[in-house]
Structure formats: structure tokens, C-alpha cells
Amino acid sequence: KAGVTQTPRYLIKTRGQQVTLSCSPISGHRSVSWYQQTPGQGLQFLFEYFSETQRNKGNFPGRFSGRQFSNSRSEMNVSTLELGDSALYLCASSLAGQGKVNTEAFFGQGTRLTVV
């Protein structure tokens, strides 16, 4: 069974640009969550999608958005990039909400975004 796949692995963007990151969850998982990881702030929750609907949202500005497709694949977009957006962006999938009270989230390896 393939794990969570995130693409691309590395990305360099210029301040002011926008970026789209992709996440393919484990087959059968309908919940996909996104996290931002930085040395200073640790892992911070961005949002969670389930069956193409955003169920939860963290405390990030509106420049951060996401969506989920009918096949559960998810994308997140960051517009008007700032230097502080440089981080490792992690995606996790789980069976949460599918009749299971299951907190085990499976993470991808992340996309390392550098804003210059």
C-alpha cells in the first residue's frame, strides 16, 4: 500500500509569487490535513479536508487555501508569498470520520518551500 505522497519535494519561489503543493493520501483515506513546520513554531495545523469539504481550519491568513478533489487528493495554495512562509509543508491522511475514531495520521515526507 503506497503511503502519502507529496509533490514537489523541494520548491524555491520568489516573494510575491504563489505556489501550489499537492498531496495524494493513502488509498481509502478521505481525511487530508495540512501542516506547516518551522524551527521556531513547530508543527502548526493549517486545515483539514474530508470529502471535498474543509472541516477544520487553523489560524493562518487567507493567503493559505486548499481544496480536495473527488479522489481525495488535495492541494494547498499560498498566494503572495512572504519570506516567513519558508517552511516544510506536511500533509497527513487518516480514516477520521469514516466510522472510525482513529487519530493515527500518516504523514508524507513534506514539501520544503523556500521563499527568497
Add this chain to the structure above:
Amino acid sequence: GESVGLHLPTLSVQEGDNSIINCAYSNSASDYFIWYKQESGKGPQFIIDIRSNMDKRQGQRVTVLLNKTVKHLSLQIAATQPGDSAVYFCAEAISGGYQKVTFGTGTKLQVIP
């Protein structure tokens, strides 16, 4: 707001000794507490979780203890091995079919051979 924090940023342990990683949380509404391990260049990996109606849970070489009175969580690793070297995160989650997890800042465990 809710927050989860760790007492020690770095923990050095001799190989073969037991490790204890501590964590404080603030949200009394959390139903689950989870420990994740993150190795360099990888995403976090689930280790063990515990429900709020339990105070202890054991896995393979790991034990999680939950003290709701003082809002404290700990991870004990028995016979620590070099492969245990990683950053460990505690996290809290609120159930209801939703997957919103609040992570702590992480503790780096260094195993000395």
C-alpha cells in the same frame, strides 16, 4: 487558545537506558493525546496514543502516561536504542470524526552509543 508544549528541548540518553519525554497541554476538551516521532528528512510517524479516559497505555518498548489533574503527558521508551534518536512531538486531538491535531514544539532525543 489551546496549546501543547514540551518541557525539554533536548534529551541525551545513554544507549540501553530508559528515556522519558514530558509534555504539558492546556485544552481540557482534548479526547486523545498522541506521540509522534520524526526522523531527519521524514514526516512524523505515529508512535502511540491514549484516550482521555485512560491514564496509561503500553506499546512495544513505549509507555504513555496521562495525568489529567496536572495536564501532563509523558512518553517512556525502554532500553533506548540509537534508532530512537529523533524529534518527538506530543499532540492533542479532539474527537468527533475530525482530524484537528495540535502539536507541541518537539523534544530532540539523542542516544549516546
